[in-house]
Amino acid sequence: MTAPTLRYAIATALVASLALAGCKKDKPADTAVTPPPMSTPAPTQPASPMNSAVSITSVTLGTQAGADKMIQTSTTDFTTNDPIIVSVSTTGTSGSTNIHTRLVYEDGQVAGEESQSISTNGIETTNFTFNNANGWPAGNYTAEVAIDSAAPRKTSFTVK
Template sequence: MERDLRSQSRPARRPRQDPARPGSQDSRRQRLIARAFQHHLLRLFRRSTMLIRNRTHYAVAAALVAALALAGCKKKEEPAPTPPPAAETPAPAPAPAEPAPAPAATASVASVDLGSAIGADKKVTAAATSFKPKDTIYASISTSTSDPAATVPTKLGAKWTFQDGQTVHEEPVADVQATNGGVTAFQINSPKGFPEGKYKVEITQDGNVVQTKEFDVKK
C-alpha cells in the first residue's frame, strides 16, 4: 500500500521564491531612483539647451533687427552727398580798352591890339588908343589853339561903334584857319575924317563877342 501511494504521482512543486533580502531591495530602489533622476536631469538639460538656443536665436535676431533699424536711420539721417561744384568756365579776358580819342583842338582869341600901322605879319607896328580923324585904325587879333600844332577853322568879325552905340562899320565875318600865334587884322578909315569922340570895337568869334577895345578920336 505504501508503494502504491508512493507510486502515485505527486503534484509538481512550485519553486519557492526566496524572500527578498532587505539589502537587495534598497539597492534596486536606489538604482530606479537614480535612473529616474538621470532621466529627469537629461530632460531638464535638453529643455535648458533648447531654451538657450532659442534665447540665442532671439538675441541674434534682435541684434540683427536693431542693426538694420540703426542702418536705416543712418541712411535717412545722412544727407545726400553734395555734388562737386561744376567747373566754372573762365570769363573771357576783357578786350583791351581802346584809347579815348583825343579831344578836338579848339581856337580862341588871345589878344586884340589897336594901332595906326601894321606889318606884313599883320601885327601892329604903331600901337595907339587915340587917333586923328583921318587915321586908318587897325585891330590886330592874335589867336591861340589848344593843340599848338593844330589848325582850327573858326569865324572872326569886328564891329566898330561910336559913343552912343551907333555902328560906324561892321566887318563881314571872315573864315579863318586859326593857328597858335596866328594873327588876323581888321581896319576902318574915313576920307572925311571921323568925328571926335569915344569909339569901341567888338571882336566876335563864331558869333559871340569875345574881346572889346575902346579908343578915341581927336584932332
C-alpha cells in the same frame, strides 16, 4: 638675367605702371576766375580841324601893321584922319572860323564893320583896317571882336 626673371621684371614694371596710371587722380578743374584784362581808356583822338575851338588871345589897335601883321605901335588914341587897324591874335584849329569886328561910336552907332573867315592851325593874326574918308568924329569908341557867334571882346579907344 634669365628669361623667366626678365619676363617677371617686365611684367612687374607693366603692372606697376598700370597701377600708377589707374591711381592717377585727375587734375582738379581750375575754378579760379581769370579777371578780364584791365581796360585802358581808348586813346583820345585829336579833334578834327573843323570842330576845334579858336579863341582870341589879344586885340591890339594901331595905325600901322608890319609885314608880320603885328601892330608896329599900339595905341588907343587916334586922330580924325588915322586909319584904325584892329589886329586880332587867335589860337586854335579850325577849317573855317568867322572873325567879326565892328567899331561902335559912343552913342551906339556902328562906325565900321568887317568880317573875315580864317582857316587856322595854331596861332594866327588877322587885321581889320577901318578908314573914314570924311574923318572920324571925335569921341569915345569901342572895337568889338567876336569869333563865330561868341560874345564880343571889347577894347575902348578915343578919337581926338
